[in-house]
Amino acid sequence: MLGSLEISASGLEARRLWMNTIAENIANAETTRDANGQPNPYTRREPLFSTMKVGNAVGVQVLEVQKDPSPPREVYRPGHPDAGPNGVVKLPNIRVVQEMVDMMMATRSYEANVTAMQATKEMGSAAMRILA
Amino acid sequence: MTALLGWMFEKGSAPILEQSMNFTEARHRLILSNVANADTPHYRRLDLDKKGFNRALESAIERRREHHPGRFSMTLDLRVPTDDRGHYLPGRWLPTADHEGPLRHDNNNVSLEREMAVLAQNAGSYRRAAGLLRKQYGQIRAAIAERA
Numbered sequence: 001m002l003g004s005l006e007i008s009a010s011g012l013e014a015r016r017l018w019m020n021t022i023a024e025n026i027a028n029a030e031t032t033r034d035a036n037g038q039p040n041p042y043t044r045r046e047p048l049f050s051t052m053k054v055g056n057a058v059g060v061q062v063l064e065v066q067k068d069p070s071p072p073r074e075v076y077r078p079g080h081p082d083a084g085p086n087g088v089v090k091l092p093n094i095r096v097v098q099e100m101v102d103m104m105m106a107t108r109s110y111e112a113n114v115t116a117m118q119a120t121k122e123m124g125s126a127a128m129r130i131l132a
Numbered sequence: 133m134t135a136l137l138g139w140m141f142e143k144g145s146a147p148i149l150e151q152s153m154n155f156t157e158a159r160h161r162l163i164l165s166n167v168a169n170a171d172t173p174h175y176r177r178l179d180l181d182k183k184g185f186n187r188a189l190e191s192a193i194e195r196r197r198e199h200h201p202g203r204f205s206m207t208l209d210l211r212v213p214t215d216d217r218g219h220y221l222p223g224r225w226l227p228t229a230d231h232e233g234p235l236r237h238d239n240n241n242v243s244l245e246r247e248m249a250v251l252a253q254n255a256g257s258y259r260r261a262a263g264l265l266r267k268q269y270g271q272i273r274a275a276i277a278e279r280a
Contacts, residue, residue, distance in 0.1 A: 004161050011168030018171075049172040056158075058165040060172055109170050112244050116167045119255040123160065126262040127153070130269060 003055040004120045010059030011113035014049055017062045018106045021045045022099050029094045032082045039082045042092040044068035068093055146268055148193065149261045155185050156258040163251045166242050173238040177247070 028042040045065050052061040070093045078087030162178040169175040235241050 004157075004164055007161065007164040007168050011164075011170075014168070014171075049169070051169055051172055051175060054165075055161075057161040058169060058175075058178065060168045105171070108244065109167075112167050112170065112248060115248065116164050116251055119251055120160065120164065123157070123255055123258045123262075126259040130262055130266045132266070 003057070005117060007054050007057055007059045008113045008117040008120065010052060010054065010061060011116075012110060014047070014060045014062050015106050015110040015113065017065075018047050019103065019110075021047055021065055022103045022106065025092075025094050026096055026099050028092055029096050029099075031092055032080075032089060039090075041072045041090045042094070044070070044092060044094045144268060146265060148189065149265045149268075151189060152261045153258055153265070155180065155182075156254050156261070159254050160251070160258065163247055163254060166247045167244070167251070169240075170242045170244050170247070171238075171240070173240060175240045175242065177242050179250075 025044050031042040032039060034040040034042075044067070046068055047062045047065050049060055050063045052059045072090040072093050074088050075091055076087050077083055077089045080089045083089045159180045159182065162180060166177045166179075234243075
């Protein structure tokens with residue numbers, strides 16, 4: 001039964017990491033400069049999930065946090081300090097609506113793992129009560 | 133004395149409940165795996181053959197009725213086979229990768245709704261078996277303590 005909790009815990013951990021990257025993406029949806037102040041739009045990040053052996057069942061892990069290779073959004077904003085000569089600003093390749101949808105999926109999966117953990121705990125205490 | 137104890141614990145439904153708890157626990161772990169991997173690309177849901185298990189359990193009970201009328205002892209091994217490191221072995225009730233259900237764009241066929249339904253069903257079977265086993269051991273204890 002303890003190994004069972006480990007499976008769900010790996011699921012929770014992966015979803016929390018996913019939420020972190022979503023939060024980073026939303027926070028940086030308009031970031032046009034890097035940490036050194038150079039014009040360099042932020043790149044969207046996304047976790048890569050893979051299976052992981054837990055005893056005789058399968059947990060989940062985040063292999064790496066990948067950068068999304070899609071090109072930056074180009075918006076015509078001639079007044080922007082980072083606008084090119086043609087008035088076009090390169091913004092991060094992040095669409096906030098997509099991030100919100102991902103966030104809902106991550107929340108849903110997180111809750112499912114919490115519920116599964118609850119069921120495991122109840123099964124454990126049912127087994128303990130056999131000899132109570 | 134040991135024969136008596138063996139008789140007590142192999143009598144009635146105890147061995148059946150025990151097998152059933154073994155199976156549902158193993159199945160529970162695979163359902164947890166499915167829930168944990170609901171967002172993993174290329175993952176296919178895992179499951180044990182519940183119908184096959186139920187059929188085997190049923191025929192074991194039938195066999196017991198025929199061979200030991202009036203006597204309830206039963207040797208029955210319907211455990212999910214594992215190797216010495218505790219990993220499931222293919223074979224009986226083998227944990228199959230299930231190819232049913234629609235594949236999503238990420239090549240994953242886990243439906244969270246279905247997994248939660250199966251989880252609730254399976255956990256219910258486990259709890260019921262544990263409850264019945266508790267009742268049965270309680271009766272033995274009551275008989276030992278000579279109280280009703």
